[in-house]
Amino acid sequence: MKDKILDILKEIRPEFEFDGVEDFFAEGMLDSFDLMTLVSTLDERFAIKIDGTDILPENFMNVDAIAALVERSPKR
Amino acid sequence: MKFHFTDKAITGMMVVVPEQERLFADDMRLFNAPENRSRKLAMVMGYWAHRVVEEGVCASDLAEYGFRKLFADGKLKPEEIDALVYVTISPDHFMPPTSCILHGKLGLRRDCFCLDVSQGCCGFVVGLLQAFQLLEQKGVRKVVVVNADVISRKVSPKDRNSYPLIGDAATIAIVENREGAGDVFADVRFDGTRAMALKIPAGGFRQPSSPETAIMTADHEGNERAPDNLVMDGTAVFNFVMADVPPMLADLAHDAGTDFAGIDKYYFHQPNKFMLQKLAEKLDVPYDKMPNNVVENYGNSSGATIPSAMALNDAEMLCRETKRVCFSGFGVGLTYGGIVMNCGGFDFCDTIYYPNKGE
Numbered sequence: 001m002k003d004k005i006l007d008i009l010k011e012i013r014p015e016f017e018f019d020g021v022e023d024f025f026a027e028g029m030l031d032s033f034d035l036m037t038l039v040s041t042l043d044e045r046f047a048i049k050i051d052g053t054d055i056l057p058e059n060f061m062n063v064d065a066i067a068a069l070v071e072r073s074p075k076r
Numbered sequence: 077m078k079f080h081f082t083d084k085a086i087t088g089m090m091v092v093v094p095e096q097e098r099l100f101a102d103d104m105r106l107f108n109a110p111e112n113r114s115r116k117l118a119m120v121m122g123y124w125a126h127r128v129v130e131e132g133v134c135a136s137d138l139a140e141y142g143f144r145k146l147f148a149d150g151k152l153k154p155e156e157i158d159a160l161v162y163v164t165i166s167p168d169h170f171m172p173p174t175s176c177i178l179h180g181k182l183g184l185r186r187d188c189f190c191l192d193v194s195q196g197c198c199g200f201v202v203g204l205l206q207a208f209q210l211l212e213q214k215g216v217r218k219v220v221v222v223n224a225d226v227i228s229r230k231v232s233p234k235d236r237n238s239y240p241l242i243g244d245a246a247t248i249a250i251v252e253n254r255e256g257a258g259d260v261f262a263d264v265r266f267d268g269t270r271a272m273a274l275k276i277p278a279g280g281f282r283q284p285s286s287p288e289t290a291i292m293t294a295d296h297e298g299n300e301r302a303p304d305n306l307v308m309d310g311t312a313v314f315n316f317v318m319a320d321v322p323p324m325l326a327d328l329a330h331d332a333g334t335d336f337a338g339i340d341k342y343y344f345h346q347p348n349k350f351m352l353q354k355l356a357e358k359l360d361v362p363y364d365k366m367p368n369n370v371v372e373n374y375g376n377s378s379g380a381t382i383p384s385a386m387a388l389n390d391a392e393m394l395c396r397e398t399k400r401v402c403f404s405g406f407g408v409g410l411t412y413g414g415i416v417m418n419c420g421g422f423d424f425c426d427t428i429y430y431p432n433k434g435e
Contacts, residue, residue, distance in 0.1 A: 012116065031297045032237070032310050033117050036350050040120040052318030052354035057311065 122349025126375025135224035138246035197407025199379020243375020264413030
């Protein structure tokens with residue numbers, strides 16, 4: 001799953017290496033609009049529905065946080 | 077505050093949008109954003125085109141244009157308007173009230189009650205409630221609710237967070253008592269502790285406009301804006317909508333003796349497609365019951381987006397049939413509210429274009 005998430009991140013911002021980064025937002029690698037694109041892509045690729053109240057930067061700050069969110073989000 | 081009314085109806089709707097259309101793809105070139113990134117964003121958020129006024133055009137100009145068309149077509153007469161509720165966050169002046177300016181231009185009766193309401197994204201809901209209250213007075217038969225804004229004039233063209241999605245529009249809803257229309261349930265709530273999440277910092281008495289307030293600076297995402305421009309804490313507003321609006325609507329549906337499945341159509345404020353789809357998922361409502369295409373066609377025109385969604389998607393149906401609908405607006409204030417009522421059988425539901433003058 002983590003590789004798939006890294007691939008998605010790379011699609012959104014190909015200029016960055018996301019692996020091993022602790023906080024994508026603090027490092028300026030993702031902004032608020034990238035977050036919306038990321039949610040939409042995760043929903044589609046993992047066939048999940050990320051809850052609107054979970055769309056908080058802390059749930060997308062690194063690969064582990066995203067993987068945990070994908071795990072707990074309901075399937076479509 | 078919760079409201080309950082009986083036998084109130086919207087009987088006609090006019091939407092006025094500027095002829096001038098800007099394409100998202102053109103806007104994005106201003107931000108030096110990679111094309112691929114912009115294209116993905118456009119698909120997710122529903123950005124395609126937005127309609128904005130030319131320099132110098134005020135919201136009341138759009139509204140006046142709509143009224144004159146209605147008068148010319150015989151769909152409304154100046155002398156039958158008992159009250160004019162004008163909802164805006166972009167008034168022509170601090171004083172006089174814009175409703176009074178329109179009153180004079182349109183030749184309305186001296187006893188026509190005029191009221192300006194300062195509301196944004198929830199402005200259609202708040203305006204309708206004002207109309208319903210006025211209709212409780214004896215002798216009041218026809219109230220017009222105008223939602224008009226030209227917020228594009230207050231958004232920095234170098235603000236990628238706001239400029240590509242903003243639109244200008246005026247809408248006119250004719251509201252009347254109608255026997256047998258049924259019950260109307262409403263709920264409007266406020267959280268003033270977060271009032272500054274959506275703001276235009278300068279230009280009022282707290283911070284008057286000056287040469288200094290026109291100086292642009294860049295934020296951490298590279299958006300450039302000045303204190304004279306609209307600024308939005310997008311993350312805070314998004315989280316407010318996701319956390320606070322669904323419970324309010326659940327209460328409202330309960331008060332109306334129904335549930336989300338029992339409502340035919342959801343006409344909501346139109347901030348962007350992504351937010352509306354996430355809201356639909358929270359309510360477990362099919363996407364096709366909640367139109368989300370106003371931003372991609374016109375842009376977000378604040379309180380005018382709900383009537384715009386109705387006219388853009390369901391003009392014919394709303395003239396032909398009556399549906400159980402839920403209106404909801406959320407944003408500036410922070411204000412959030414909803415109305416559940418029967419809606420349809422309109423005499424008209426028209427969209428017209430305010431012409432460019434600068435050519």
